[in-house]
Amino acid sequence: MSEVEVRPANALKLYLAGADHPQIARSLGYASEDEARTDVTAELEARVAAGKGETKEMQRVAAALQIDRLMSTLWGKLKDADPDAAEKISGRLQRLIAQKIDLLGLKRGHPPPPHLYETPPPRPGAST
Numbered sequence: 001m002s003e004v005e006v007r008p009a010n011a012l013k014l015y016l017a018g019a020d021h022p023q024i025a026r027s028l029g030y031a032s033e034d035e036a037r038t039d040v041t042a043e044l045e046a047r048v049a050a051g052k053g054e055t056k057e058m059q060r061v062a063a064a065l066q067i068d069r070l071m072s073t074l075w076g077k078l079k080d081a082d083p084d085a086a087e088k089i090s091g092r093l094q095r096l097i098a099q100k101i102d103l104l105g106l107k108r109g110h111p112p113p114p115h116l117y118e119t120p121p122p123r124p125g126a127s128t
Contacts, residue, residue, distance in 0.1 A: 008043040015040045016062060020069055060103055067100045 007028050014024045021033040021040070030036040044059060071093060078089045101107060 008039040011036055011039045012043040012047075016058070016065075018065060018069075063103055064100060067096050067103070071096050 007030075011024050011028055011030075014027060015021075019027070021037045024030065024040065025033045025036040028036070030039070044062065048056070048059065074089050074093050074096070078086055078093070081089055
């Protein structure tokens with residue numbers, strides 16, 4: 001396979017590992033972050049359609065990561081913002097938090113997805 005053929009798969013791997021589209025574009029030599037975004041989205045959709053193990057849950061995780069990155073960026077801007085900008089940023093943060101709650105199924109009256117409340121395995125050396 002040529003580099004161009006494997007680039008979308010590598011872009012998706014980077015995205016799911018937490019890289020944003022500008023980082024993916026720089027790392028893999030895309031002409032723009034929009035081109036990287038297009039490949040990431042197309043690769044994820046193709047894998048879900050082909051049943052290659054990527055599920056709606058993986059899409060949900062990817063979307064949650066995207067929201068986390070946006071929130072982190074906005075928090076950074078909030079520290080130095082003037083009062084009017086701070087109000088706009090705060091409103092955007094509230095909307096992102098609400099989107100994440102909806103995405104993860106954490107609304108009041110709705111149980112969270114099972115993976116969010118499974119008991120983690122005991123830590124080595126921890127008393128039971």
